[in-house]
Amino acid sequence: xxxxxxxxxxxxxxxxxxxxxxxxxxxxxxxxxxxxxxxxxxxxxxxxxxxxxxxxxxxxxxxxxxxxxxxxxxxxxxxxxxxxxxxxxxxxxxxxxxxxxxxxxxxxxxxxxxxxxxxxxxxxxxxxxxxxxxxxxxxxxxxxxxxxxxxxxxxxxxxxxxxxxxxxxxxxxxxxxxxxxxxxxxxxxxxxxxxxxxxxxxxxxxxxxxxxxxxxxxxxxxxxxxxxxxxxxxxxxxxxxxxxxxxxxxxxxxxxxxxxxxxxxxxxxxxxxxxxxxxxxxxxxxxxxxxxxxxxx
Numbered sequence: 561x562x563x564x565x566x567x568x569x570x571x572x573x574x575x576x577x578x579x580x581x582x583x584x585x586x587x588x589x590x591x592x593x594x595x596x597x598x599x600x601x602x603x604x605x606x607x608x609x610x611x612x613x614x615x616x617x618x619x620x621x622x623x624x625x626x627x628x629x630x631x632x633x634x635x636x637x638x639x640x641x642x643x644x645x646x647x648x649x650x651x652x653x654x655x656x657x658x659x660x661x662x663x664x665x666x667x668x669x670x671x672x673x674x675x676x677x678x679x680x681x682x683x684x685x686x687x688x689x690x691x692x693x694x695x696x697x698x699x700x701x702x703x704x705x706x707x708x709x710x711x712x713x714x715x716x717x718x719x720x721x722x723x724x725x726x727x728x729x730x731x732x733x734x735x736x737x738x739x740x741x742x743x744x745x746x747x748x749x750x751x752x753x754x755x756x757x758x759x760x761x762x763x764x765x766x767x768x769x770x771x772x773x774x775x776x777x778x779x780x781x782x783x784x785x786x787x788x789x790x791x792x793x794x795x796x797x798x799x800x801x802x803x804x805x806x807x808x809x810x811x812x813x814x815x816x817x818x819x820x821x822x823x824x825x826x827x828x829x830x831x832x833x834x835x836x837x838x839x840x841x842x843x844x845x846x847x848x849x850x851x852x853x854x855x856x857x
Contacts, residue, residue, distance in 0.1 A: 595813045598820045598838065598851070605631050607648060608822030609810050609833045610712040611744035614719065615737040616644060624785055624855050627794075630833065641703070642723040644734050650830040651716040655690040656680070658709045658716065662692065666705075670696040683710060683738055693727070708735040713745055715831065747823070750812050754819060757839070757846035762805035765827075770796055776848055778840055783850030803828050817841040818849070 597608040603618035607630055616633060625632040625645065634643035653661045659678040666673040673696035681691040687710055694705040706727045707720045719735045721727060750758070757776070764772040774792050781788040808831075809823040818840050824831040840849040 595811065595820050597811055597822045605633075605646065607631075607646065607717075607833070609745055609824050610648065610715055610717065611741040611810075612712070612717065613737075613739050613741065614646065614734065616734045622784075622855060639724075640722075642721060642727075642731055644719065644721040644731075646717070646719050648712075648715050648717040648833050650714065650832060655688065655709055655711055655716070658690055658707075658718070659692040662707060662718070663694070666694060666696060670698075672697060681708070683736060685739065687740065698724075706732060706735065708738070710738065712740055713831075715833070745810050747808050747810060748812055750809050750821065751814065754812075754814075754821075754839070754846060758807040758809070761848075762807055765799065765802050765805040768799050768802065770799055773799065778842055778847035778849050780840075780852075781848055781850045782852050782854065783837070784853050785855045786850070801828070807834070809834075819846075 596606045605614045620633045620635055623632045623634055628647055630646045632645040659675055673694055676695050677693040679691055681689040683689055690709040692707045696703050704727050705722050710717050721731045761776045773795055777788050806826040809821050812821045820838050823834050825834055838849045839846050
């Protein structure tokens with residue numbers, strides 16, 4: 561059965577980043593010059609924007625993440641638990657109200673989900689946080705969910721661990737290892753041709769012309785198992801709701817006909833993280849290329 565840790569979607573457009581530049585990271589040790597916001601050293605997840613790191617056991621394996629998530633990993637072996645997921649996105653509620661906001665989505669999975677605990681907390685560096693514990697049922701067995709929410713630049717970063725047994729300090733420690741990196745969230749300039757590509761992508765979004773949008777993707781696009789055809793089907797469901805679109809870049813590294821960039825996608829006035837991704841120049845035109853990782857569920 562598909563894992564049940566699902567974090568909330570505010571509106572359909574909250575999923576847009578997944579279709580265009582969803583962050584996903586490999587499990588291989590870094591052996592090239594890709595930037596840290598793009599790839600993953602086992603045991604350390606780096607989020608592009610807002611920039612932060614989370615540490616987890618090195619033997620845990622990456623899993624295909626849900627559309628609204630930035631990253632998901634679980635312990636090796638059968639089953640889906642214990643696991644953890646990261647979802648940074650704009651939420652219309654303050655930290656002290658996230659428990660009820662998340663609850664509405666958990667109830668879509670299990671109507672008997674309950675809040676066991678809801679209290680203020682803080683990260684190791686003093687960053688305010690909200691700690692919420694839920695209990696629900698999966699396949700007739702209890703599922704314990706420990707969620708930690710923090711806020712950075714107007715974005716609520718929701719991190720969650722799930723386990724079929726009581727959640728101990730080791731699992732809580734994964735979420736509390738979250739550490740923000742200052743000085744990495746300001747806008748940077750990119751080469752004119754890449755800026756033109758990003759602007760065209762936004763313009764195509766607002767035009768609601770799915771054919772134009774898909775010209776922004778390489779036929780070789782692959783992002784954590786997601787291929788171009790799947791992205792097109794996804795966009796067809798959501799593109800009609802877009803009234804404004806703008807891409808802001810906060811980190812960039814170019815390498816000839818391939819470049820890595822991260823930042824945010826502002827859709828209908830709300831900023832959503834791009835995460836770390838790559839683009840490639842084909843026949844003189846830049847295209848979304850994805851992380852080129854095939855992840856087997």
